[in-house]
Amino acid sequence: xxxNVITSVQNARVKHVVALQQKSSLRREEGLxxxxxxxxxxxxxxxxxxxxxxxxxxxxxxxxxxxxxxVSPQVYExxxxxxxxxxxxxxxxxxxxxxSILSPLTSYLSPLIIVLERVEKPGNLGAILRxxxxxxxxxxxxxxxxxxxxxxxxxxxxxxxxxxxxTAVCTSEECIAFLKANxxxxxxxxxxxxxxxxxxxxxxxxxxVMGTESTGxxxxxxxxxDAHIRIPMLGRLDSLNVSVSAAILMYEAVRQRKVKK
Numbered sequence: 001x002x003x004n005v006i007t008s009v010q011n012a013r014v015k016h017v018v019a020l021q022q023k024s025s026l027r028r029e030e031g032l033x034x035x036x037x038x039x040x041x042x043x044x045x046x047x048x049x050x051x052x053x054x055x056x057x058x059x060x061x062x063x064x065x066x067x068x069x070x071v072s073p074q075v076y077e078x079x080x081x082x083x084x085x086x087x088x089x090x091x092x093x094x095x096x097x098x099x100s101i102l103s104p105l106t107s108y109l110s111p112l113i114i115v116l117e118r119v120e121k122p123g124n125l126g127a128i129l130r131x132x133x134x135x136x137x138x139x140x141x142x143x144x145x146x147x148x149x150x151x152x153x154x155x156x157x158x159x160x161x162x163x164x165x166x167t168a169v170c171t172s173e174e175c176i177a178f179l180k181a182n183x184x185x186x187x188x189x190x191x192x193x194x195x196x197x198x199x200x201x202x203x204x205x206x207x208x209v210m211g212t213e214s215t216g217x218x219x220x221x222x223x224x225x226d227a228h229i230r231i232p233m234l235g236r237l238d239s240l241n242v243s244v245s246a247a248i249l250m251y252e253a254v255r256q257r258k259v260k261k
Contacts, residue, residue, distance in 0.1 A: 033150035043160035057087035120146035126157025127243035133161035194228035
């Protein structure tokens with residue numbers, strides 16, 4: 001066994017990484033999160049995140065740095081949240097996600113924003129952030145969240161989108177006030193009292209607002225909306241997964257904006 005390799009799962013650093021993976025309360029308290037995999041870590045750093053610790057399986061090659069630690073394969077297996085992560089894990093500092101980070105949007109001519117109210121499944125939120133990055137969405141706003149942005153399942157599902165897409169977290173009231181103050185049209189996705197999504201102009205400053213699959217949007221969003229839109233349901237089921245619905249609506253906005261050019 002190499003020298004200076006952490007071999008005990010009872011090591012304090014190992015326990016800390018495992019706790020950060022498992023506990024959103026600790027992530028919030030310490031302002032730290034865990035990211036796994038070479039590609040994800042490189043993307044995290046490229047997007048301006050500060051990495052404070054790196055852990056590598058002892059057989060992995062690479063130049064040691066002050067913040068790097070070697071761990072035995074058994075310890076790495078204990079620390080890793082998922083399987084194939086190329087033998088590398090990092091601890092990084094969380095960023096600010098208040099509405100203030102979206103102030104540059106006020107200078108955009110026609111920003112496109114995705115708003116998500118009370119989405120609770122990290123995988124869905126991560127998938128939406130991945131699509132938002134691919135579609136060139138200007139920002140995502142998460143209202144009254146039931147999961148945090150640094151949940152390991154969310155990071156994995158976003159494939160780095162969580163690092164790259166400007167994302168704010170706030171209450172629905174704060175978000176509505178922000179959108180109204182900046183004259184951003186609010187389109188709420190809902191089945192009731194709505195018309196097909198392709199009948200609405202999404203080339204202007206637009207916020208597309210999505211709720212949960214189970215309960216949809218709260219009344220405050222329905223009342224705040226400039227228009228209610230829906231995706232036609234032609235089968236027996238009356239709803240789509242929220243990440244699928246969001247993708248359809250995002251790319252309708254992309255289509256309209258491309259045609260307008």
